[in-house]
Amino acid sequence: MPVRNDLGARTGPRVLLEVRGLTARYGPVVAVRDVDLRVGEGEIVALLGANGAGKTTTLMSIVGLHRARTGTIELDGHEIGHLPPERVVRRGVGLAPEGRRIFAGLTVAENLRLGAAGAGRARDDGRRERLLELFPALRERLRLPAASLSGGEQQQLAIARALMSGPRLLLLDEPTLGLAPKLVRLVFDLIARLRDEEGVTILLVEQNVHQALRSCDRAYLMRVGGIEAEGTPEELRRDRRVQAAYLGVPE
């Protein structure tokens, strides 16, 4: 039973993303089963869980890259589940995908330029300048091939690229995977600043449960394709299943 599944009863921020009854398959294999989740405007929400819990498939379904699925996905009250990824992005969703997936053969500047392609009319409002202030490491490397960046810099590029289109909702898939502890803190600092200074709503997939619970407003815990628990960080820290599985507290 979920810790708490009555978010609707709580007076909170306006709902920006609402996913209902999401089921996603890879052929006969059900990867995500009947998932409901909500992200309020200005929130940082974490999607936690082990490898294979269905977190990435959930994000891929939201942006329209995973098509074999049922259920509804609404952005700001409008159904986006039927749209191809390029249209979802143009509606104001950015994704920094798992494994960064920067264009390694392109320069840093070219990666950012492509990121702005989905901005539509709101293009080039000095956004790149503001992002380069947030990500100073990228400014010095604008003309270099993205392949030459370090792991942490590549992650910053992936996030900056997703922000170039000026999204209302930023989806981050394992942004700290493979990063040194110091860089993990840097990325989480950035996430907090993006929300506080840029007003971006963030849905974050993380395996680093400790760090994620320190930074998010609410979290969902996924297990074998379904939502197992949901609540604020304090509520989840008190949850026995979370303690046993992720926080090293014996059951």
Added chain:
Amino acid sequence: MTLHEFVQQCINGLSLGSTYALLALGLAMLFSIMGLINFAHGELLTIGGYVMWTLLHHDVSWALVVPATLLATTLAAVAMERIAFRPLRGASIETLLVTSFALAFFIQTVLQIGVSAEPEPIAHTGWSDRGYSVGPYTIGLIQIITTAVTFAVLVALVVFLRRTLLGVSIRAAAEDFAVVRLMGIPAGRVVVAAFALSGLLAGIASLLFFASAGSVSPTSGTAPVVAAFIAVVLGGLGNLAGAVVGGYVLGFADQILAAVHSSTILQFHDAVVLAILIGLLLLRPQGLVGRSRGLA
């Protein structure tokens, strides 16, 4: 063969090498973006040839033949994408390959029935036989023009791929197609642009090729597209610079072997060319230039 003859044959091979290089560029681009080895690419060359034949036959001036040919091959490439390949988006490399063969045979058959299976003469331009002496070597005007045009096209292509948003999108799509869509860029537009570009390059190859070939037949494109495919493999699959280098190496090799004039070797001309290819790939499996550098 003396060194003098060798150099002379390389000069003579410039024309052929340019044709191969231009065709190979189109093949390499489509392969790197969508995993398609488009054997119907040779039919674009053929279609260009028939447009030239029709127009020149009716005494249309070259000032019109050039844009009409380029337009025809570009539109034909876009039509190929729309009719044959778009319904198969995301299909396996084998499916795409078989489809491209089917498309090639279809176009050849239509031309055989609709026009003729026999070669049709394309009037030689007055200037295509002109030649100049440079020291001990003779260089034809057609070689100068084809090489100059090919290099101008290469420069223009690199500028396009580096400076324009569409060009950068095409390079990005060659790396990671799904993420290009995550940038809000419609996948369809990038693919159509790549096809159009490959058609334009084939049109340029067509003009240069048939200006000296003398005739066009429904199967005119077959040998060049096989050569261009070899050039792509030789240069490093999906690498544009490699495709150009591969095209010229093959053009030179073709010309030198043809000049050896030994009937025994001439008989095994293709076998010799392919043996050289196998040898080179054994030495450099990644191709002459290499696979990893991506587009431009």
